[in-house]
Amino acid sequence: MQGPKGTYDVLPAAQALREQVIDVAAAIFRTAAYEHINTPAFEDTELFVRGVGTSSDIVRKEMYSFEDKGGRSLTLKPEGTAPVVRAYVQHGMHKLPQPVKLWYLERMYRFERPQAGRYREHYQLGAEAIGSGDAALDAEMIMMLSQLYEVLGVPDVELRLSSMGDRECRPPYLERLKLYLEGVGDALCRDCQERAKLNPLRVFDCKNENCISLLGEAPKLVDNLCPSCQKHFDEVRGYLDLFRRSYRVDGTLVRGFDYYTRTTFEYECARLGAQKGIGGGGRYDNLVEEIGGQPAPATGFGTGLERIVLALESAGITPAPPGIDVFIMVLAEEARPRVMQALHRLRGLGISADTDYAGRKAKGQMKQANRLNARFAVIIGEDELASGAATVRDMGSGEQESVALDGLEQNLSERF
C-alpha cells in the first residue's frame, strides 16, 4: 500500500522545520493584527466556479469535485481566498469594524501531475484583508510575506509586481490586446492561440521564445491603467519604496485566478527549479459581491508551506534536533513501578521524560538516552532500590551522582 499519488506523509524528522515556518508566520500575522480563521476542507463546487472563474485551469481541469450522498456537488478547496470570503459574507462580517483581517493555514487540493514542489495536497499559509480598498493594505500584504521570507532566511527571493486594472480599464485593454493578437495570428504557438481565445492575458505566461519576442511589443495592462487604478498602483509602489522593498514591475505577471483586480504580486525563489513561485496574491475588489455579499474591496495572499521548506533546505537551513529532559533507565523488573511513577510525576511537572519499553540491556538503554538527546539519564536498578538512591547522569559531561529516591522528581525539576 502507498499513499495516494501526489500526497506525502510528514514524518517526525520533517516536522521541526515546518513548525518553525508556521510559528514565524503566526507571529507575523499576530503582530499585524490578523486573526486566525479555519474554513472547511470542502465547499460547494459553485463557490469556486464563481470565485476562481471558469476560464482558470483550476476550475476547468484541476478540481477534486465529488457528489455527496445528498446529491450535492462539493469540491476539496483548491485555494483559500474564496472560502474565507464566503465565511465573511455568511457571518455578516461586513458589520464588524473594517477591514476584517484574517489569516489561515489550510490544506489545498488540486488534481495536477506531481512534480518537484508540487503536490495534489499541499498546505498554504495565507492572509486576507476584506473591507478596504486602501493601497496601504496591499503594501501590508506584500511586506508581511517579505518579512516571513526574511526572518526564516529563504534565499534568493524576488518580487514581481503588476496591476490587473478594474472594470473600467480592463475591458478596453483586452480589446486592444485581442486586436494585437489577431494581428500576430498564426505566428504564435498553438497553446497561445488557444489562450488568445479563452483568456488572452494568459499568453504572457508562455515560455516559448518566439511567443515571448512577439509579445514584447504587445500592449501591457499595467501601461494602460485608468487614472484611479494608476493612482492606486503608484501608491503601492510608493509604500514599497518607503520600506525599501525591491521589486520589479512586470506587465507579463498573470495570476491563476480570474478574481484579481488592481494589485497583483508574486514572490519567486530562484533555488526551486520549475515550481519557483513560493507565494503571491493581490487585490480582489469584486469577489465579495460576486459571491453574494455587499460589495467590499479586499486584498490577500497565499504562500506554499512545502515550497518555503524546500527553499530553506536548499540553503542548508535545519533547525536544532529536538531533545528530551530525562531518560529513565530500568535495570531491574522490580524497579519498573518506581520508574513509571517518576515518569508520571516528571511529566506532570512539565519535564519531558521517557524510558525503555523494549527490554534493552543497560548499554542499549544508555544508547537510547543518547539517541533521544536526553539532558539526564536516571538509573534505577537493584542497587538503587537497595540503597534508596537513584543514579543521575549528566549526558553532556558524563558526571554521575546519587539522588535519594524520595526526592528524585523534586531534585530533577530544580535542574531545568
Add this chain to the structure above:
RNA sequence: GUGGAUGUAGCUCAGCCGGUAGAGCUCCGGAUUGUGGAUCCGGCGGUCGCGGGUUCAAGUCCCGUCAUCCACCCCA
C-alpha cells in the same frame, strides 16, 4: 493530459556476457555481569514495484501496467 529518466533490505546503492541476491548506514546483541556519542565482531532484515512474454534458466532481455523523479501545461 504530453515527454524523458528511474523502481533491488527501513535508508543510500552495487549486482558484468541471463546461471537462483550483496555492501554501507540504521536496528538488536557481543567484546565491556548495570553505563551513550569511538572501534571491532556477530545477528535480524528482500514477493528484486506489479503482471505477462522469451528462455533449460530472468534482478538482468521484451511488452504492458503502477509508482516516483524531472520537464511541459499550470500553479503554492
